[in-house]
Amino acid sequence: MLHxxxxxxxxxxxxxxxAGSLVTSTQSGLAVPDWPxxxxWSMFTFPPSKWVGGILYEHGHRLIASTVGFLTIVLAVWLWLRDPRRWMKRLGIVALGAVIAQGLLGGLTVLFFLPAAISTAHAGLAEIFLCLTVAIALFTSPSWMTAGNVDEATLRRLSTTTTVLIYIQILIGATMRHTGAGLAIPDFP
Known part of the structure; x- marks a missing residue:
């Protein structure tokens, strides 16, 4: 059930x-100018009749984020109470910390009017949080629990190198997107 x-x-x-990429793509990040x-209105009581234009994207993103935040609290508690592996308990706490930080970065993005540094950090942490949730789903799977031995040193080097390189690419893309640098070469590719 946990898996x-x-x-x-x-x-x-x-x-x-x-949903976050839709907010950025439609330039709806400031369609809701206040936070939290x-x-x-409390975001949970904001009337659906007012969800129009960019407000739909930004408010929808906030509601989905709140749901994910609540689900992450449940997961962290569940891992803490039921998973016997100490490192999994810690991973649940790390995921909870990441989702809290992500919510704060999202709020700061609005309060400071979309500064590139905060927007890029928000985009970058989103990918880290996604990786954390996927990793937890993998590590709670029955097949993970019964997997055989592998060459740990080689696997660790390969996975670390690949992860770091992919994440650098994500941050470069997020920086280009949030600073408008992608427009420097408008006909590429």
Whole structure:
């Protein structure tokens, strides 16, 4: 059951990242100019009749993020109480810390009017959080629990190198997107 819940959270996180990219792509980041409220309303009581234009994207992103945050609290507690592996308990706490930091970065992005550094950090942490939820879903799977031995040193080097290189590429892309640098070569590729 824990594994299925972790899979569900990872799927919701994919949806959250997609919603965040819609906010950026539609330039709706400041469609809701306040935080943590939505035009002075609690975000959970903001009337659906007012969800129009960019407000739909930004407010929807906030609601999905709140749901993912709540699910992450549940997952962290569940791992702490039920998973016998100490490192998994810690991974659950790391995921919880990441989602809290992500929410704060999202709020700061609005409060400081989309500064490139905070927007890039928000995008970068989103990818880290997604990786954390996918990793937890993998590590709670029955097949992970019964996997045979592998050459740990080689696997560790390969996975670390690959992860670092991919993450650098993500940060370069996020920096280009949030600083408008992609427009420097408008006909590329």
């Amino acid at each position: 299925r819940f972790a899979q569900f959270l990872a799927g919701c996180t994919v949806l959250l990242v997609l 409220t939505t035009y002075g």
